[in-house]
Amino acid sequence: MKHYTNPSTTSELLFEVGVEEMPARVIAPAITQLSEIAAKQFASYGIAADRCLTYGTPRRLILHVSHLSRQTETCTETIVGPPQKIAFDASGSPTQAAMGFAKSQGVEVAQLTLLPTAKGPYLAVSKQTAAQPTSLLLPKILPDILSALTFPKTMRWEESGVSFIRPIRWMVALYDKKIVPMTYAGVWAGALSQGHRSLSPGTFRVGGFASYKKALQRRFVLIDPKERYDAILKSIQGVSTEAQGWVDKDEALLWQAVFSVEYPVALRGSFDRDFLKLPPEVITTAMKEHQGYFPLLASDPGAGRPALLPCFVAIINTHANETIRSGNERVLRARLADAKFYYDRDLSITLEQRRDALGKVTYHERLGTLHDKVERLIPLATFIANQLAVSPKEVVRVAELCKSDLLTGVVQEFPSLQGTMGRVYGRIQGESEAVALGIEEHYLPRVSGGALPETPIGQLLAVADKLDTIVGCLGAGLIPSGSEDPYALRRAGLGLVQICTLPLFARFSLKPAIDFVISSYPFLCDAQAGSPKAGFWGVAGSPKAGFFCAKIVLDFLKQRLAFHLASSGFRADIVDAVLSRQADSPYISLRFAQAITQSVDGEEFKVLMTGFKRAARIVPNGFQLVDLVSGDYPPEVSVEHKLYNVLMLSRDLAKQQWDAQRYDALIRQLATLHAPLSDFFDTVMVMDTDEGVRNRRLTLLAHIVSLFDRFADFSKIVA
């Protein structure tokens, strides 16, 4: 039990860690961590602090606390001892228990107090710890904060063996305008900071935070990422207006620039107009990837598809000049020249002609070549097309061509353009628009949560491709575990179930498609091809291998579906209830979960659930379900008769609603049972002493439970 009093006066803390250039991607997380860890550290020492503000550039991490208490808060701690009733004897003298407690705490019995508790009064002692000066604690706290920072990959560079993201070269640690005598990684903190590496080399003396920030600004360093972001936008605006162009606000690229420089300046460069003959995706990829350049566009946003200008914008870390401009232009020119060389060469061979060469590219040792994959995709896509009543002609064409662009020079140079180049080349080579788009879309979503395919053919092929990969990998025992998922199967699985919740897949069932894929992998179904090592469960090559594989794939996809539904905002209990009964059609799972979600808070549904759960509890495990016989429930026993009638009606209607995928109506139909079921429980005693009566009542309830169970495991729903 701790109790703080006495806030004391405060002083400013400024802590700057000077580092050799940190990777852009780690700086934002480090800034956040630095603030959180500092706040936690100060709190744990009882040092009152206002907000721990943090900043950073590639070369420095900064912590600023404008008001940090000069001393720890005095702490009164109450230690509870034995209860009063055993602490004193009848005459009121302290017992051994009281004396022992006083002794253990180093006080006299007279100094003990009585603390009222719920269990009666207890002996207690109050102890005060004296306030400690913050300045004496900081030399320990600041290094502790640094060692608590985590990075994706760290390095050692000096004798102390400290691990950090990059070598620390200087530190400024000032508290109350005095240097904090601290050391970390062989560096002693001081009052000297450094300006921009090339524009203002050398050190300068630091005072308070406000003057520090201004001094750095004069030395070409903007410490606040938000200020750099604004400066970049403004600078980009300036150079693009000059060229009557406009830059797409690519946030990822902008923030990468923010954390790559201390002094951002936008520089506009240009390239030969002739390169504009390349597809725009190739040009922008050549600019963005590796170089981080922004493409310059000709028209305003919203005015249709904007055309590229033969220009780019680079964010540099110094004043712009002609040397820097021509240097960057040279680099882009070489990259575009490479791309153009590959593009022109690619056009001489059609996607169709490349199909055979796919046989030379191993997709995976166990899953064969890319050619094998295509040969599996063609019948699989046809199979799914038939299931979805989509004409298979263009579907088959996409399956035939969708991997060919992997052999093109442009895709080998820029792997992120896979699919995109297939669309571009397909169009040029006279494939239909639907086929061209299908090739591009079959890779979607490219990242978890990324855009899904929009065309039916793209959706269908995306599902076929992912299913082929998932079945093959899981079947070969390549199962993701923990953070290890080298074949990105979880992402593929998530994308697959997401697409399968789209309306095109209303009548799609996973199991037959999975079985179809299994039949296309010899090591999963063909006894001749199977070797003892073929499948990880050791029964490869037997019909069992396929059986186990299907089960594993279904479980895997069910988990992905559960994750997708939960992250779309559905209640965990509803997802669980729905998926317990059916995950074979993600579309149905989604729609049914929606229907339950809409009704679950209604009064009728709650009553229904109470009745259902009661019924489920009463029916004994292993109760032999016999057919309902109408004569068993004559009109004379009116509650039973009524329940029987509503049940019979609901059973037929519910099945119809289910088959028609009208899930709202299905729930409404089930809900009609709520009144007769309540009446039933209110009026009759199920466990009658007469076995015949008991059994006919239990049979009625068992049929209700079984009706519900067909659609979802309603017992999991928390009403």
Place this chain on the structure above:
Amino acid sequence: MRRSPRARTPRSPMTFQGLFLSLHQFWAERGCVIMQSYDNEVGAGTFHPATFLRVIGPKPWRAAYVQASRRPADGRYGQNPNRLQHYYQYQVILKPAPPDIQDLYLKSLETFGLKSHEHDIRFMEDDWESPTLGAWGLGWEVRFNGMEVTQFTYFQEVGGIALNPVSVEITYGLERVAMYIQGVDNVFNLAWAKGISYGDVHHDTEVQFSTFNFQEADTTALVAAFRQSEAEAHALLEKRLFLPAYDYCLKSSHVFNLLDARGAISVTERAGYIARVRNVAKKIASAYQGEEVRHSGMSPV
């Protein structure tokens, strides 16, 4: 005539050989042993024993050298202006890594007239890993106005051994730097010396070796050569002759690169070959470490 305020480029830009001569001068003045290219086919300056072995153990070491390097798969028959199967790296290795190493590096650029305040010089994250050497490190690629000219690495592990002290490796891509200084877009047009171009020296090498690497190298013989080199290395290690063993480790590594360029290695086999080279490299590294520790009279922990 009006003088441009930025006119700093020397009247005739530095030749290719001028570049490494001035780097030799610069790093010699800073205590580096100036060495020569290792006389074995290697993929990079890191494979030179002056780096791979000398970074192991506690003894301080500074060396600089030009390493002729081969990457058979990068050949383009002398037709690509930027790609070569044989090229030069300027390698500097400093153990322990001095705290002012970034400044030293920037100063070295001034020896060929590149003043850091006139350019946009960036240290961009680039972590280095050599699966064949069982080595990794963290550092940057240095970009000069957008162009990558240098690899900068703090070695953390070599041959599976955690290094203490940590060395820093600076690798200048000599052709890139020279192309930049001379303002040349095609590597074969570089002035190697006055009146002699890079193409004069190396164009035929590129054409012939590209043909050899991609079409003519006898894969059956190479597979046998790999096995022989590997066996020889193991046998020499048994006799504690780890320096000759290292030569055979390098030979097997180069043979592997040739087989790879010939497309004679499947994806799965690849990992196996790499693991075999690494296995030898690790044994050599630990044999060297044992020797170092024995000489320095330190306990092996």
